Amino acid sequence: MFASVFFLSAISIDRYLLALHPVWSQLHRTPLWVSSIILGVWIFATALSMPYVVFRETYDDNKGRVTCQNNYAVSTDWEGKKMQTLRKWIHVACFSSRFLLGFLLPFLIITFCYERVARKMKERSLFKSNKPFKVMMVAVISFFVCWMPYYVYQGLILTKNRSLLFQLTLLLTVITTSFNTVFSPTLYLFTGENFRKVFKKSVLALFESTFSEDSSAERTQNLNSEADI
Incomplete structure (x- = not known):
């Protein structure tokens, strides 16, 4: 999740630099520079994913059912009052950091970059059709539509909401995140103006x-x- 989102952000920044700072891009967009960015994305994504490796545990409800859940208190004491409070705050911190770094910030970066690129291209009249602008708009909208249900679902888990809305959001989350895995690479690959050529x-x-x-x-x-x- 983190890696795919960060790579989409990096692609957006790269296109922004190409459109608005072409001279700088020609001088600095070297294979070493690209390799460093890719390595940085994977390191950052791995670091942000580590808490969910640490906090994952199996939970026995004493009714013959064992589930895999996040125990944010890193303790087997699931019922203690202090542990409940600590788990709540750690859960809030993890959700907030994931939402800010894995959704809100990348969404703002992608939106800003494509808005500036579209404006610059329109000013220079570099495109004969509106197709590139539609592609950029679809990229922004698809990012929001595909990932927002996931964070709504995570927010409902945080508030311990188990209503019908929770079940519907879970279904929508599975559909949109799975669809995004296929749709985003296809969008960025096959909608290029000169891809076929x-x-x-x-x-x-x-x-x-x-x-x-x-x-x-x-x-x-x-x-x-x-x-x-």
């Missing part, structure tokens, strides 16, 4: 390089044969 050129270049290598190898073999003669 680039794809065809890449395929043609691959075949040309392959045939070129074959021809070169054949010429080398013929030269070697002539030298042997």
Whole structure:
């Protein structure tokens, strides 16, 4: 969850820099720079995920049912009053940090970057159609629609709400988060203005390089044969 959201934010910032600061981008967008960003995303995502590894426990309700839950007090004392209070505050802290860093901040970054990119592109009249603007709008809306139900569901868990709304939100969360896993990469990959042209050129270049290598190898073999003669 964290990694995918952070990568979408990084892509948005990259497009923002390309559109509004092209000279700086050409000078600084090196393979080393990109590798550092990717490594940083994975480290940050792993760090934010660690609390949910630490707090995960199995809980026996003494009725023959064992469930996997978060015990934010890191204790087997599920009924103690002090532990209940401590668990509540740690739960609130985890939910707040996850919401702010995993949803609100990335959403603001993506919205800001694409709004500025769209405005700059419109000022320069770089696009002949409205397709790129629609794609950017879909990227922002899809991010909000796909992830907001998840945080509503987590908020209901925090408030211990187990009403019909909780069950409906759980179902919606499963659908939207699963859909986002497929939709986001597809959106960013296949809606590029020149994707088909680039794809065809890449395929043609691959075949040309392959045939070129074959021809070169054949010429080398013929030269070697002539030298042997």
